[in-house]
Amino acid sequence: MTSTLRSHQPSVPTAAAPLLRFEQMGMAYPTPKGPYPVLENVNLEVQAGEFVCLIGHSGCGKSTLLNTVSGFAKPTSGQVLLRGQPIQRPGPDRMVVFQGYALLPWCSAYENVYLGIDSVKPQLSEREKREIVMEHLELVGLTQAADKVITQLSGGMKQRVAIARALAIRPEVLILDEPFGALDAITKEELQGELLKIWNTQKCTVLMITHDIDEALFLADRLVMMTNGPAAGIGEVLSIDFPRPRNREDIMEDPLYYELRNSALDFLYNRFAHDDDEAA
Numbered sequence: 001m002t003s004t005l006r007s008h009q010p011s012v013p014t015a016a017a018p019l020l021r022f023e024q025m026g027m028a029y030p031t032p033k034g035p036y037p038v039l040e041n042v043n044l045e046v047q048a049g050e051f052v053c054l055i056g057h058s059g060c061g062k063s064t065l066l067n068t069v070s071g072f073a074k075p076t077s078g079q080v081l082l083r084g085q086p087i088q089r090p091g092p093d094r095m096v097v098f099q100g101y102a103l104l105p106w107c108s109a110y111e112n113v114y115l116g117i118d119s120v121k122p123q124l125s126e127r128e129k130r131e132i133v134m135e136h137l138e139l140v141g142l143t144q145a146a147d148k149v150i151t152q153l154s155g156g157m158k159q160r161v162a163i164a165r166a167l168a169i170r171p172e173v174l175i176l177d178e179p180f181g182a183l184d185a186i187t188k189e190e191l192q193g194e195l196l197k198i199w200n201t202q203k204c205t206v207l208m209i210t211h212d213i214d215e216a217l218f219l220a221d222r223l224v225m226m227t228n229g230p231a232a233g234i235g236e237v238l239s240i241d242f243p244r245p246r247n248r249e250d251i252m253e254d255p256l257y258y259e260l261r262n263s264a265l266d267f268l269y270n271r272f273a274h275d276d277d278e279a280a
Contacts (some may be wrong), residue, residue: 007077012021017084018045019172019205020069027064033224035076038064040231043226048172051199051206053216055264056226062209065226066175069207070096092120095166099182101158103150109161110146113137116165138163139198156187163195167202174199176208177207180215189248192218198244211262216240217257218248224263225267234274238263 025042027258028035039061046052054062067073068080071090079086082093103112113133117124125130137146150158160177166174180188192215199206210216217221223238238260242251251257 001193016047019048019050019083020044020046021080021081021084022065022068022208023066023081023228024086024135025068025080027061027068027073027075038229039075039233040077041233044203044234046207047207049203050220051208051219052224053208053210053220053222054224054226055216055268057268058203059229060226060232060234061229062226063177066177066209067206070094070172070175072085084090089154092169092174093171094175095169095171096177097159097162097166097179099178099180101150101162103158103161103165105150107113108147108149109137109142109153109164110134112150113165113168117168120169120218132137136168137161138251139167139201140164140194154187155183156191159183159191160194163198165254167198170202171204173205173207176206178209181211187216193205193248195219196246200277202274213268216264217242217260218246223260223264224265227272236267 001169009054022042022044025039026037027038027039030036040067055064056062064073068075069082070088071094074088082085087094109117110133112130113136117129117132120128134143134146137143140163142157142164145153145157146217148163153161159243163179179189183191196219208219210219213223217240220240224234225236225238227233227235240260241256242254
């Protein structure tokens with residue numbers, strides 16, 4: 001196994017066309033002083049079934065980049081293509097899991113997942129909907145908590161519900177905006193392991209924001225490292241070549257783990273250090 005640092009400009013040739021393609025994508029927000037460039041000249045290809053993590057300092061446009069994939073935001077320059085077609089709006093083929101859960105607190109875990117299915121696939125019979133709900137609650141280990149109201153659940157359980165709801169739609173792309181950032185370390189590691197098991201089963205494409213290098217090295221096929229804003233872009237893409245299925249202990253004993261980790265740390269805290277980092 002060898003690590004490879006690649007510039008964001010050239011693409012690595014592959015037999016299959018990419019599921020997602022960012023072509024010279026840029027995003028600027030209007031201000032009284034004129035447009036404020038958040039992203040500029042983003043070029044990236046993501047293959048179907050790939051697990052990609054994005055990392056970078058606050059304000060580098062990570063969430064904005066994912067919003068262009070979800071359809072919540074439209075680029076002001078360039079384009080984002082899904083299966084060769086420009087993304088114009090949100091759709092059930094792209095589901096988002098937020099750090100803040102975004103669940104209906106007065107509903108049960110079962111009802112939160114059911115409402116998602118019912119809104120996207122109303123043509124299914126009630127029995128089919130119920131089976132899909134229970135299948136996905138079982139997938140995240142919440143069968144016994146199906147009837148509990150969201151306010152009765154822990155933070156880790158709430159995030160499990162959010163993941164179950166997103167996956168129950170069977171999206172092509174699962175978008176995770178730092179989903180484990182608010183959880184304690186033990187729960188975070190448990191959910192990381194569960195997410196990998198689910199991803200291995202569902203084989204959807206995952207785009208995930210993280211501020212945790214170790215999390216990215218455990219989960220991802222590639223780590224996309226963003227330069228600082230304004231006008232941020234993709235600085236380098238780090239290939240993570242550990243075989244799957246992955247074991248956390250085995251990875252941390254592999255010398256490649258520390259090579260990759262040091263490469264990411266050097267990018268974030270030396271070559272693209274944030275002003276706050278330099279001051280520290």
